[in-house]
Amino acid sequence: MIKIAVLGYGNIGSGVVEVLKRNKDHVTKRAGQEIEVKYVLDLRDFPGDPMEDKVVHSIEPIINDPEVKIVVETMGGTTPAYEYVKAALEAGKSVSTSNKELVAKYGAELLELAKKNNINFLFEASVGGGIPIIRPLNQSVTSDEIYEITGILNGTTNYMLTKMEQQAMSFDAVLKEAQEKGYAERHPEADVEGYDACRKIAILSSLAFGCQVDFNDIYTEGITKISDTDMEYAKKLNYSIKLFGTSRKVDGKVYAMVSPVMVGKDHPLSNVNDVMNGILVRGDVIGDLMFYGAGAGKLPTASAVVADVIDEVKHLDTNITIQWSKNKLELGDFKDSKKQFFVRVSGDIENRRKEMEDLFGAYNIVTIGKDDEFGFITNCLSEKEFEEKANSCVGIQSRIRLAK
Amino acid sequence: MIKIAVLGYGNIGSGVVEVLKRNKDHVTKRAGQEIEVKYVLDLRDFPGDPMEDKVVHSIEPIINDPEVKIVVETMGGTTPAYEYVKAALEAGKSVSTSNKELVAKYGAELLELAKKNNINFLFEASVGGGIPIIRPLNQSVTSDEIYEITGILNGTTNYMLTKMEQQAMSFDAVLKEAQEKGYAERHPEADVEGYDACRKIAILSSLAFGCQVDFNDIYTEGITKISDTDMEYAKKLNYSIKLFGTSRKVDGKVYAMVSPVMVGKDHPLSNVNDVMNGILVRGDVIGDLMFYGAGAGKLPTASAVVADVIDEVKHLDTNITIQWSKNKLELGDFKDSKKQFFVRVSGDIENRRKEMEDLFGAYNIVTIGKDDEFGFITNCLSEKEFEEKANSCVGIQSRIRLAK
Numbered sequence: 001m002i003k004i005a006v007l008g009y010g011n012i013g014s015g016v017v018e019v020l021k022r023n024k025d026h027v028t029k030r031a032g033q034e035i036e037v038k039y040v041l042d043l044r045d046f047p048g049d050p051m052e053d054k055v056v057h058s059i060e061p062i063i064n065d066p067e068v069k070i071v072v073e074t075m076g077g078t079t080p081a082y083e084y085v086k087a088a089l090e091a092g093k094s095v096s097t098s099n100k101e102l103v104a105k106y107g108a109e110l111l112e113l114a115k116k117n118n119i120n121f122l123f124e125a126s127v128g129g130g131i132p133i134i135r136p137l138n139q140s141v142t143s144d145e146i147y148e149i150t151g152i153l154n155g156t157t158n159y160m161l162t163k164m165e166q167q168a169m170s171f172d173a174v175l176k177e178a179q180e181k182g183y184a185e186r187h188p189e190a191d192v193e194g195y196d197a198c199r200k201i202a203i204l205s206s207l208a209f210g211c212q213v214d215f216n217d218i219y220t221e222g223i224t225k226i227s228d229t230d231m232e233y234a235k236k237l238n239y240s241i242k243l244f245g246t247s248r249k250v251d252g253k254v255y256a257m258v259s260p261v262m263v264g265k266d267h268p269l270s271n272v273n274d275v276m277n278g279i280l281v282r283g284d285v286i287g288d289l290m291f292y293g294a295g296a297g298k299l300p301t302a303s304a305v306v307a308d309v310i311d312e313v314k315h316l317d318t319n320i321t322i323q324w325s326k327n328k329l330e331l332g333d334f335k336d337s338k339k340q341f342f343v344r345v346s347g348d349i350e351n352r353r354k355e356m357e358d359l360f361g362a363y364n365i366v367t368i369g370k371d372d373e374f375g376f377i378t379n380c381l382s383e384k385e386f387e388e389k390a391n392s393c394v395g396i397q398s399r400i401r402l403a404k
Numbered sequence: 405m406i407k408i409a410v411l412g413y414g415n416i417g418s419g420v421v422e423v424l425k426r427n428k429d430h431v432t433k434r435a436g437q438e439i440e441v442k443y444v445l446d447l448r449d450f451p452g453d454p455m456e457d458k459v460v461h462s463i464e465p466i467i468n469d470p471e472v473k474i475v476v477e478t479m480g481g482t483t484p485a486y487e488y489v490k491a492a493l494e495a496g497k498s499v500s501t502s503n504k505e506l507v508a509k510y511g512a513e514l515l516e517l518a519k520k521n522n523i524n525f526l527f528e529a530s531v532g533g534g535i536p537i538i539r540p541l542n543q544s545v546t547s548d549e550i551y552e553i554t555g556i557l558n559g560t561t562n563y564m565l566t567k568m569e570q571q572a573m574s575f576d577a578v579l580k581e582a583q584e585k586g587y588a589e590r591h592p593e594a595d596v597e598g599y600d601a602c603r604k605i606a607i608l609s610s611l612a613f614g615c616q617v618d619f620n621d622i623y624t625e626g627i628t629k630i631s632d633t634d635m636e637y638a639k640k641l642n643y644s645i646k647l648f649g650t651s652r653k654v655d656g657k658v659y660a661m662v663s664p665v666m667v668g669k670d671h672p673l674s675n676v677n678d679v680m681n682g683i684l685v686r687g688d689v690i691g692d693l694m695f696y697g698a699g700a701g702k703l704p705t706a707s708a709v710v711a712d713v714i715d716e717v718k719h720l721d722t723n724i725t726i727q728w729s730k731n732k733l734e735l736g737d738f739k740d741s742k743k744q745f746f747v748r749v750s751g752d753i754e755n756r757r758k759e760m761e762d763l764f765g766a767y768n769i770v771t772i773g774k775d776d777e778f779g780f781i782t783n784c785l786s787e788k789e790f791e792e793k794a795n796s797c798v799g800i801q802s803r804i805r806l807a808k
Contacts, residue, residue, distance in 0.1 A: 019547050019689050029614075030546040030727070124544065130690040132536075132544035139543070140528065140536035142434040143423050143710035210433075268696060271675040285423050286534040286707040292672060292694035303690040306547035314725065321718065323434070 002031070002313050005039040005062040007084055008075035009046065009055070012098050012125070015302030016072055016309075017051060027306065031313040038068055041084075059084050063091050070312050072305055073097040082106055089113045089121060094316075096308035098125035098301050104199040104215050107206060108326040115319045122308035122320070127153065127200045128277045130300030131293040132307075137207045137281070138322050144283030146208040150246040150403075153200040155275035155296040156184045156191040157223050157243045161260075162273045165240055170228050183275060193222035194243060194258040201245030204279070205256055207322070211329035213247070213256065219334040221259040230400060232368045233344065233375045234262055240270050244403060253332030261403040262342050269403075335384040340402040342377055346395035349374040359389050373397060406435070406717050409443040409466040411488055412479035413450065413459070416502050416529070419706030420476055420713075421455060431710065435717040442472055445488075463488050467495050474716050476709055477501040486510055493517045493525060498720075500712035502529035502705050508603040508619050511610060512730040519723045526712035526724070531557065531604045532681050534704030535697040536711075541611045541685070542726050548687030550612040554650040554807075557604040559679035559700040560588045560595040561627050561647045565664075566677045569644055574632050587679060597626035598647060598662040605649030608683070609660055611726070615733035617651070617660065623738040625663040634804060636772045637748065637779045638666055644674050648807060657736030665807040666746050673807075739788040744806040746781055750799035753778040763793050777801060 006013050017037055020027060028034045039062050040046075040054045059080075062068055071088040073095055075081045081102045085095050089110060097103065102110075103126040114121035124134045128151070137146075152158050160174045169177075175192070178184035190196045202215035223243050234241050239262040247256035263270045268290040272278035277295025282288055294300035311320070345356065349367050352374075356362035361379030368375075373395075378386065390396045410417050421441055424431060432438045443466050444455045463484075466472055475492040477499055479485045485506045489499050493514060501507065506514075507530040518525035528538045532555070541550075556562050564578045573581075579596070582588035594600045606619035627647050638645050643666040651660035667674045672694040676682035681699025686692055698704035715724070749760065753771050756778075760766035765783030772779075777799075782790065794800045 023547055023549060023689065026549055027547055032725070131693060132540040135544050136536040136540060139715060140539050140708075140711050142714045143427055143431055143707050145427060145430055283707065285427065285703045287698045287701075287704055288696075289535060290694075290696035292692075292696065294691045297691075299689045300691055303547050303687065304544075307544050310546045311543060318722075321436070 001034040001036055002069050003036055003038040003067045004070040004072060004309060005041065005068050006037055006072045006074065007041045007081070008073065009040045009042040009044070009051065010074065011298045012074035012301050012305065013040070013072070015298035016074065016305050019299065019302045019306045027310060031310045033313065035309060035313065038065070059087060063087050068093055069316060070094045070096065070309055072309060073099055073102070074305065075099065076101065078102055078105055085110060086113065089117060089119065092117050092119060094120040094312040096122045096305050096312060098123070098305050100126040100196070100199045100203065104202045107203060108212050108324050111322050111324055112326065118317055118319050120312050120315055120320055122311060124308050125301045125304035127203050128279055128291065128293065129295040129297060130303045131277060131279065131291050131295065132304070133204070133279050133291050134207065136291065137204070141281060141283055141286060141289065144285045146281060146283050148246070148248040148282040149204050149208045149279070150244055150269065151201065151204065151279040152242050152269055152272045152277050153197040153245045153279070153295065154191055154243060155277060156188070157197070158272065158277070159183050159275045161223060161226070161241055161243065164226070164228060164231050165234070168228060168231065171224065171226060192224050194220045197243060197245040198258045201247060201256060201258060205247040205254065206324045208247070208281070209249070209254055209329055210323040211325055211327045213254070213329050213331065217256070217331050219257040219259070223260050225398065226260050229368070230344070230398065233342065233366065236366050236368055237262070237342070237364055237377070238265060239263055241400065242269060242272070242403070250332070254329060255332045255334065255337040257334060257337070259401055261401045263403040267403055336382050338380050338382045339404065340378055340380050341386055342375060342400045342402060344373055344375045344397040344399070345393070346373045346397055359393060377402065405438040405440055406473050407440055407442040407471045408474040408476060408713060409445065409472050410441055410476045410478065411445045411485070412477065413444045413446040413448070413455065414478065415702045416478035416705050416709065417444070417476070419702035420478065420709050423703065423706045423710045431714060435714045437717065439713060439717065442469070463491060467491050472497055473720060474498045474500065474713055476713060477503055477506070478709065479503065480505065482506055482509055489514060490517065493521060493523065496521050496523060498524040498716040500526045500709050500716060502709050504530040504600070504603045504607065508606045511607060512616050512728050515726050515728055516730065522721055522723050524716050524719055524724055526715060528712050529705045529708035531607050532683055532695065532697065533699040533701060534707045535681060535683065535695050535699065536708070537608070537683050537695050538611065540695065541608070545685060545687055545690060545693065548689045550685060550687050552650070552652040552686040553608050553612045553683070554648055554673065555605065555608065555683040556646050556673055556676045556681050557601040557649045557683070557699065558595055558647060559681060560592070562676065562681070563587050563679045565627060565630070565645055565647065568630070568632060568635050569638070572632060572635065575628065575630060596628050598624045601647060601649040602662045605651060605660060605662060609651040609658065610728050612651070613653070613658055613733055614727045615729055615731045617658070617733050617735065621660070621735050623661040623663070627664050629802065630664050633772070634748070634802065637746065637770065640770050640772055641666070641746070641768055641781070642669060643667055645804065646673065646676070654736070658733060659736045659738065659741040661738060661741070663805055665805045667807040671807055740786050742784050742786045743808065744782055744784050745790055746779060746804045746806060748777055748779045748801040748803070749797070750777045750801055763797055781806065
């Protein structure tokens, strides 16, 4: 029997306990031995809870107990998660975490520490919730040079954009509904400003390219400026609007960003709706792969954490190689990255058509029945070129990048 | 440096050699050491080919060469592949194969042999070409009880059905085009009769449920009876028609089949078009997962074979546990499995409406402008119930099952 400790008895932590209990026979068979939760670390007490007697309020008893071989971290944030996880690894305990902030910031360091101690630091649940993506990137797509990884990585914003598209609701109305349903938090910035997706694409990029991609280096734009008018244009042009985290290698340089994009119906991620997540991996040999599933939620996320625990039980004294070095990957300058843009501009479509064609190579020029504005798609331009042209031109109301 | 042998220098075998050469630095880094092809086994010679000097015409030099640690099998079929693979495993060499016939028939036995010898038998490429599905099932979705696995597992038939849907072409015309493009073989039975998909769903079911699922036990129906008229009805009802391999656990019994199905636009596999494959995994905790990618083709398939070789290099003296016992899983009786059906029946829609409502609980009753027939969807019925009702009723022209 293997004894484990769970740090944080919130949504995910209690989900881990639930999955271990619910699928006990199955998990035991898969792991080769029984897994028992010996401690639950939380500041709170849980009177009446089956875990009541296992609750501790400090990390010391866990670190000092040689019987605990695996520590599950589901607290979120980096303080004190980083300190606790580091102490666990230093004490020779493997760690499984769902904590994207921790992994994005300290992943390379914690992997190095695990390797040094011949144990494991696994984090399948930190990106895409229950979707197997970390392990496939690390163990399956190994013969390919990955040149792009793109994901719909945040369920809250995907739910909101899906609602806006399907029910013609405004951003504010959808946010309110999402908050009422518990899909969005009262302070929704981490989701709607793209910060959550940014950490996740940083983790995926680090794994795809094997070096440290700092999330602070990634251009990040949220969905707060997406309006119901934008959705009307998207519909007219047969696009959806999704929040993508993307990194792409072009001529040896990696360009990364988080931003809303217009997605054509034939794009592998166009059908990823509601709270679901999808991750597209493009390799030089394998072509396009797409992984789809629940990107959040108590049980799907806990499922991935427990799968990591099972893997750690099977590799108690063997480090599973994960290629993510501390060497920082210098991203290409975002201003140089090229794409097409959808643009909304004020004025009369016939009066300004030629100007837009000349300036932006505008095509698919459309109106949605408003007589004071119209929209179009530009040629492929660098961010810098687009910005210069847009600044030279009166009445640009908004722009949304096109997915490649 | 690790020396390997490639059995069969056809499409996939030469792809493996190409991937190892093309991505040599990357593969070396991932594997931790260089991988060199020492032998290529084929009945033919390849004068002028870079591998020319490595070609051998019998298995003996490979089996007897202690330097060869890994054998790649890409010959297809079970004779002599089974004999060769068994000999390689008995000689302590790990094997990576793309051969679905071999794996479906002998997978459990060969896994047992590999385990006994503390080496590995891996077969990621045998299902879904380049799509990582075997490893995720085995290592990622481990905390879940899987209750359904369903796939679009054959690229040829998916290409044909997509063309029939999008271009209103007949089965015969599409088959001819697919043969001209090299997507379908001159003798297309293995694809169009569903035999290929049957072996693949047998493999996936064996892994999902941990026991031997014999492909001979799986009810298998191909796409040869799907007509352009069926496609018209599907379009009218907002369905696509896809060839599914499915196995589903209901009340403790596993029911499996390969058959064309009508798929609603909100089904995770509805958007898997052309030669692409998609595999849906449903777990009790994780919910729906979907894996999408190129299900065939030289390089994508070779990518998966090489990924297995890399894993075998990293586990030279460690058996990677794969749960697939020789114990036979007795499938539930297909006749008892329940689903809805789309039915075409002759006669006038208004004359026969009530009869169909009474007999089948018919709804979504539609015509496509032919005055001598109409179509409808039935209630949920067992195969047996449906058959009895259909036999009791004149003029049933065809039926297509609905995807769940």
